[in-house]
Amino acid sequence: MKNKFVKAMLVLVLGSALLTSCKPKDSSDAAIGDAEKAYVAPGKYDEFYNFVSGGFSGQLSVYGLPSGRLFRVIPVFSVDPEKGWGYSEETKPMLNTSHGFVPWDDLHHTEMSQTNGEVDGRWVFGNANNTPRIARIDLKTFKTAEIIELPNSGGNHSSPFITENTEYVVAGTRFSVPADYSDGDVPINTYKQNFKGHISFVKVGKEGEMDLAFQIVTPGVNFDLSHAGKGKSHGWFFFSCYNTEQANTLLEVNASQKDKDFIMAVNWKKAEEYIKAGKGKKQAVKYVHNKWNEKTHSATSETKTEVLVLDAAALKDICYMIPCPKSPHGCDVDPSGEYIVGSGKLAALIPVFSFDKLMGAIKDKKFDGDYGGINVVKYEAALHGEVQKPGLGPLHTEFDGKGNAYTTFFVSSEVVKWDIKSLKVLDRVPTYYSVGHLCIPGGDSKKPFGKYLVAYNKITKDRYLPTGPELAQSAQIFDISGDKMKLILDFPTIGEPHYAQAAPADLIRNNGQLKFYKIGDNNHPFAAKGEKESKVTRQGNQVHVYMTSIRSHFGPDNIEGIKMGDEVYFHVTNLEQDWDVPHGFGIKGANTAELLIMPGETATLKWTPDRVGILPFYCTDFCSALHQEMQGYIRVSPAGSNVPLSFSLGTNLPAATK
Ligand code: K7E
Ligand code: CUA
DSSP states (O other): OHHHHHHHHHHHHHHHHHHHHHSOOSHHHHHHHTGGGGOOOTTOOOSEEEEEEOBTTOEEEEEEETTOOEEEEEESSSOBTTTTBTTSTTTGGGGEETTEEOOOOOBOOEEEEEETTEEEEEEEEEEETTTTEEEEEETTTTEEEEEEEOTTOSOBOSOOOBOTTSSEEEEEBSSOBOOTTSOOOSOGGGHHHHOEEEEEEEEEOTTOOEEEEEEEEEESOEEEEEEEOOGGGTTEEEEEEEOTTOOOSOHHHHTTOOSEEEEEEEEHHHHHHHHHTTOOEEEEEEEEEEEEETTTTEEEEEEEEEEEEEETTTSTTTEEEEEEESSEEEEEEOTTSOEEEEEETTOSEEEEEEHHHHHHHHHTTOEEEEETTEEEEOHHHHEEEEEESOOSSEEEEEEOSSSEEEEEETTTTEEEEEETTTOOEEEEEEOSSOEEEEEOTTTTSSSOOOSEEEEEESOOTTSSOOBTBSOOEEEEEEEOSSSSOEEEEEEEESSOOOOEEEEEHHHHHTSOOOSSOOGGGOOOTTOOOSGGGOEEEEETTEEEEEEEEETTEEESOEEEEEETTOEEEEEEEEOOOSTTOOEEEEETTOSSOOEEEOTTOEEEEEEOOOSSEEEEEEOOSOOSTTGGGOEEEEEEEOTTOOOOOEEESSSOOOOOOO
């Protein structure tokens, strides 16, 4: 009897619990109810492309919004065996630096090209935070097209933010270091005298080609993030800096001494004038510039040896310091270009600066002394106001284009929505957990799309099935179309995401995306543009295989006469002229990766045989019903063997025996 009673009670309690949970009561219930807003039916396209930095994976990933579906991982600064990036002979030069071949980096920020302050869908840029570089990814091919190294820098973090017509992409050194053109063999504790900051302005040409136009040298500090002015503030750039204490050890304590650090405002139009007037000092440096050529399907590296440097302490009207509490991280500019938001990691408020007031303060010389020769604007003179008690540990802010700002809080694990003008907090939602960057499509442009907000969280803990000591990173999508933010989806990401950008799908889908490379335009020096052109040649110990691939065979597929001590170069041309038909190429014992060759493209795998015998090769990408038949053999003979070099496809070689 008793048992029955308990059971009945349980049914009642559970039943009513289930019933009540169907009705949205708080934000987590509402989240369940709104999950369908993230649903994109099979076969349907997402509304937005989302370009997400991969952090220490060095790559960039492409997701759909609002579904959170992963479409592609684009290799940028790190080798990627899946695509042969950094392994094929053609792609290796893309990862050249003044330090030699650097096959890894740490990509924190993506930034899309803009025209008139609006996202235009041509390119997306990424920064290398370890060995300072900027990459440009072409959105017609979703391929890294160019990488430029930055001299005089350590840790390119405040990058690759751009001006409203993509005139420049900038970079600021996170770690100040002695300039490359000075003697760097100095005691570390001479930071204050010998360490310098350099910020770089990289010009972007019509076709996207990058060129380091000039640098500005500043006192040694840590530049953290940056954003360009827009509209009325076009012509200015804003960089957050911390460690204005100029500490060189235990920064955790020693760089957290001052109540205020700075946002450095840079008048880049003025800097351009000084460069034109010959005020830039030519300095001897060394940096490498790598470009991908779509006709030769190959990269080339060029080493540059000079840079023009402007001195911020000597040219008083290019840089100004705005005091900003405390150890600022994010530095964001609203769509109107009037408001500049500084997010002090250790501050209990968010300062919002006014561009008009800043201009007035500079005009009326409302200065509070100088910092290493750079005028410091009075805090109140540039301040629009402060958001009071917004949360703990503000990091980054994006905008919806409707007068609202959204700031992430790492410590209190939340996104807070506030009114830019009145500075009133309007809404807050928890994130799971410890959010870093956030992304609203077009959220740092003049025209945000303001429908979704994605939070990129640093810590996942209990959100997904556990996977050992390391858990997937987490992103969360919020619907921000109404007054209140609503969580609609959690999805795991690859790498560690930092900043991300998003653009309407049609803008990119209809930008003239490439479906295949025209075989007639293939100018690769080792291309075989038809099976008749396939051949094997020898120059000393170098053997070049001009190989073709088409469903479902390689030409040639039998090769003999290779000897120990040879270096074999497989130059594989994919003859297909159809969308979505890559072929792969892998060979036993290769100390590199596969090749993944797009239709119309040629790629090269270098192979040094280490043993005598028959070694098979095969296509790695399931390309047709007879994909498993897409294979071949290579015969390796001892050094000094007289087996002649021969190759064939479909007919048997005249048997050459020892
Ligand atoms: Cu805040 Cu490297 Cu942009 Cu990450 S940084 S969160
Ligand atoms: Cu070609 Cu599989």
